[in-house]
Amino acid sequence: xxxxxxxxxxxxxxxxxxxxxxxxxxxxxxxxxxxxxxxxxxxxxxxxxxxxxxxxxxxxxxxxxxxxxxxxxxxxxxxxxxxxxxxxxxxxxxxxxxxxxxxxxxxxxxxxxxxxxxxxxxxxxxxxxxxxxxxxxxxxxxxxxxxxxxxxxxxxxxxxxxxxxxxxxxxxxxxxxxxxxxxxxxxxxxxxxxxxxxxxxxxxxxxxxxxxxxxxxxxxxxxxxxxxxxxxxxxxxxxxxxxxxxxxxxxxxxxxxxxxxxxxxxxxxxxxxxxxxxxxxxxxxxxxxxxxxxxxxxxxxxxxxxxxxxxxxxxxxxxx
Amino acid sequence: xxxxxxxxxxxxxxxxxxxxxxxxxxxxxxxxxxxxxxxxxxxxxxxxxxxxxxxxxxxxxxxxxxxxxxxxxxxxxxxxxxxxxxxxxxxxxxxxxxxxxxxxxxxxxxxxxxxxxxxxxxxxxxxxxxxxxxxxxxxxxxxxxxxxxxxxxxxxxxxxxxxxxxxxxxxxxxxxxxxxxxxxxxxxxxxxxxxxxxxxxxxxxxxxxxxxxxxxxxxxxxx
Ligand SMILES: Nc1ncnc2c1ncn2[C@@H]1O[C@H](COP(=O)(O)OP(=O)(O)OP(=O)(O)O)[C@@H](O)[C@H]1O
Ligand SMILES: [Mg+2]
Numbered sequence: 001x002x003x004x005x006x007x008x009x010x011x012x013x014x015x016x017x018x019x020x021x022x023x024x025x026x027x028x029x030x031x032x033x034x035x036x037x038x039x040x041x042x043x044x045x046x047x048x049x050x051x052x053x054x055x056x057x058x059x060x061x062x063x064x065x066x067x068x069x070x071x072x073x074x075x076x077x078x079x080x081x082x083x084x085x086x087x088x089x090x091x092x093x094x095x096x097x098x099x100x101x102x103x104x105x106x107x108x109x110x111x112x113x114x115x116x117x118x119x120x121x122x123x124x125x126x127x128x129x130x131x132x133x134x135x136x137x138x139x140x141x142x143x144x145x146x147x148x149x150x151x152x153x154x155x156x157x158x159x160x161x162x163x164x165x166x167x168x169x170x171x172x173x174x175x176x177x178x179x180x181x182x183x184x185x186x187x188x189x190x191x192x193x194x195x196x197x198x199x200x201x202x203x204x205x206x207x208x209x210x211x212x213x214x215x216x217x218x219x220x221x222x223x224x225x226x227x228x229x230x231x232x233x234x235x236x237x238x239x240x241x242x243x244x245x246x247x248x249x250x251x252x253x254x255x256x257x258x259x260x261x262x263x264x265x266x267x268x269x270x271x272x273x274x275x276x277x278x279x280x281x282x283x284x285x286x287x288x289x290x291x292x293x294x295x296x297x298x299x300x301x302x303x304x305x306x307x308x309x310x311x312x313x314x315x316x317x318x319x320x
Numbered sequence: 321x322x323x324x325x326x327x328x329x330x331x332x333x334x335x336x337x338x339x340x341x342x343x344x345x346x347x348x349x350x351x352x353x354x355x356x357x358x359x360x361x362x363x364x365x366x367x368x369x370x371x372x373x374x375x376x377x378x379x380x381x382x383x384x385x386x387x388x389x390x391x392x393x394x395x396x397x398x399x400x401x402x403x404x405x406x407x408x409x410x411x412x413x414x415x416x417x418x419x420x421x422x423x424x425x426x427x428x429x430x431x432x433x434x435x436x437x438x439x440x441x442x443x444x445x446x447x448x449x450x451x452x453x454x455x456x457x458x459x460x461x462x463x464x465x466x467x468x469x470x471x472x473x474x475x476x477x478x479x480x481x482x483x484x485x486x487x488x489x490x491x492x493x494x495x496x497x498x499x500x501x502x503x504x505x506x507x508x509x510x511x512x513x514x515x516x517x518x519x520x521x522x523x524x525x526x527x528x529x530x531x532x533x534x535x536x537x538x539x540x541x542x543x
Contacts, residue, residue: 022428226409229371230470231398232426 026239034243037216048212049248052302053255055204056294059197060260063290066190071282072274073183081151083160084174087143091169096143099169103145106163108156111148117141142171202301205252209245209305216244217313228318234311237318241310242303249302253295260294261286321347322368322478322509327377329363329533337363339533341377345511347477350504352520353513355530361513362406364530365480368511369401370394381478399427402476404484406513408467410455416442416466417451423474441473442466444499446492460487468496472503479503481512485519493519501525 038045087096096114103109115123117139124141149156164170217224224237264284275282322345329338338360345351353361366372367379370386379386381397389397402423410419420441424434442448445465455463464487471479479500485493493516501523504510514520520527529537 017428017433018430019428021430022425025430026425223411226411227422227426229369229398229403229405229409230423230426231395231400233395234392236426 026236030240030243033240034247037244038247044212044215045248048208049251049255051208052205052249052252052298053259055201055208056198056252056256056298057259057263058201059194060256060290060294061263062190062197063194064260064264064286066187066194067287068271068284069183069190070187072271073187081149083147083149083157085145085147085164085170086172087145087169088171089142091143091171095169099167100145102163102167103147106160108150108160109147110150113146115144115146117143120144198297202297205249205298205301206305206308209248209302210309212248213241213245213306213309214313217241217309217317221317224314224317228314234314234318237314238306238310241306245302245304245306245310246299247302249298249300249305250295251298252302253291253298256294256298257286257291260290321345321380321382322511323378323380324364324367325378325380327367327374327379329360329367329372330375336533338367338374341535343528343535343538345509347382347509348504348507350501350510350525351512352523352525352527353511353530354515354517354520354527355536356515358532359530360533361530362482363533365403365482365511365513368478368480369398369403399423399474400476401478401480402471402474404468404471404479404481406482406486408463410463410466410470412455414455415451416447416453416455416458419455419466420470420473423470427474437473437475438469441469444472445469445496461489461492464488465492465496468499472499476508478509479511481510481514483513483515485514485516490519494522497523 085099087099091099100112100114103112120141121139147160149160161173164173227237264286268284271284272282324341324343327338327341328336330336341364353364355361363372367374367386368381370389373386381401384397386397411422417438420438421434424437429437438451439448442451445468447462447465447469450458450462455466458466464484468481468484471481481500484500485496488496497512497519500510500512504525524541526541527537527539528535529539
């Protein structure tokens with residue numbers, strides 16, 4: 001080394017250092033490395049991804065089940081979008097008309113049919129297969145108005161019920177909304193259960209990915225120790241690992257989505273038949289939002305795992 | 321500048337690696353570190369890039385007290401110090417090129433610069449043609465030269481070498497020492513541990529002699 005003075009050499013050295021460009025390049029390298037490691041070491045890496053997929057598919061299946069219950073429930077409840085109003089015995093013709101006019105003005109009421117007590121008695125006789133009811137001295141049945149509602153949602157029913165309570169001609173009405181509320185509660189329960197499972201199993205994911213990464217760190221321990229000796233930062237050593245963890249998690253999310261899709265297509269027959277029996281047509285498909293959730297959750301958990309395991313082991317490998 | 325003030329290093333088993341070491345090596349100076357096997361040469365060198373910490377006393381590099389330095393500051397310190405390790409620390413399943421390029425990649429050089437500098441460093445140790453060889457295919461002496469090239473490649477401000485010519489024949493040893501001397505001539509601070517007394521005699525460089533962890537003599541350059 002003759003010619004350049006130390007200062008020139010140093011100036012040169014600083015000029016050719018391109019931290020930002022080199023940083024971007026290292027990111028690209030780590031991404032490529034993560035893919036190539038996946039291809040080079042298929043068995044261990046893919047086994048991890050498969051396990052992740054199965055683990056993540058569990059909460060997803062629960063959430064999907066909740067959604068199916070909601071959809072099927074809505075179809076089923078379309079039959080239940082009805083309400084019977086029993087009129088007060090002292091309500092005369094004028095009072096009945098006032099009530100019918102009021103009902104006409106309600107947007108939530110699609111149709112109304114008035115059932116006089118005689119008709120009601122006939123129907124009852126027929127249904128119960130008993131004779132002699134006609135001989136009763138006075139008909140014990142009230143006037144009934146049978147309503148078809150605009151939809152089967154609980155709020156619709158509740159809003160109408162509130163109005164009905166104000167009407168003096170109304171003695172009683174079938175609420176029926178407890179069924180719908182129960183269905184909504186069931187769906188909410190499934191959703192919540194799904195989230196709890198995701199959190200709980202998320203920890204499992206961190207350990208599963210972490211264990212694979214630990215093996216990889218062990219394989220690369222000499223290189224990591226050397227990088228520490230020659231001035232590599234902890235981030236530099238951690239970077240390949242972060243890519244590996246994130247990629248594994250992401251692919252685990254893809255596998256989980258595939259499993260949920262598979263489960264749906266296997267059960268699609270019965271679900272479609274059920275819907276068809278109500279005159280509805282649904283083909284169960286995985287919710288794109290769920291796919292996104294699974295991939296994001298997988299990638300995040302993989303990344304987290306690499307952070308935790310990586311910082312711990314790299315710290316130990318690189319301190320004297 | 322490298323400065324040791326009352327530095328001791330006691331190992332976990334109670335053994336002293338170093339005891340009450342005081343010396344100062346100004347910027348751009350060169351010194352040899354001599355002493356019998358087990359005298360503490362490696363222990364002393366490892367303290368400079370903070371690969372190890374003293375149990376008591378202070379090590380100052382360029383005026384910075386290493387005791388006050390946080391872990392996150394080590395990388396910056398280490399990038400300015402080239403170390404020829406006594407035990408190679410080479411990645412044996414990798415190419416010669418990859419090993420020498422590592423310090424450059426770690427400190428953020430782009431591939432073009434990396435290639436140029438690796439070529440230059442390998443040229444200095446006479447291994448220009450062996451870039452694509454794997455470390456395990458090299459002889460002990462060749463591996464040692466890769467180790468030297470890796471320490472030089474970053475053009476460090478401080479160069480430390482621990483028994484750099486252990487595996488080399490006299491001609492090659494001389495050649496390598498000439499390289500170190502050139503580095504010193506352009507302003508790099510150089511500290512070399514060696515017990516090759518005959519070789520050391522040929523250079524007008526002061527010697528720090530260690531004996532059982534203590535400095536037994538500080539000999540000014542002869543000639
Ligand atoms: N990790 C350790 N634990 C305990 N004792 C140690 C450790 N490392 C070194 N020593 C002891 O410290 C002393 C100095 O060791 P050091 O490696 O610095 O010697 P050296 O001068 O480099 O020897 P050589 O010329 O053989 O390389 C030796 O007695 C050694 O046994
Ligand atoms: Mg030694």
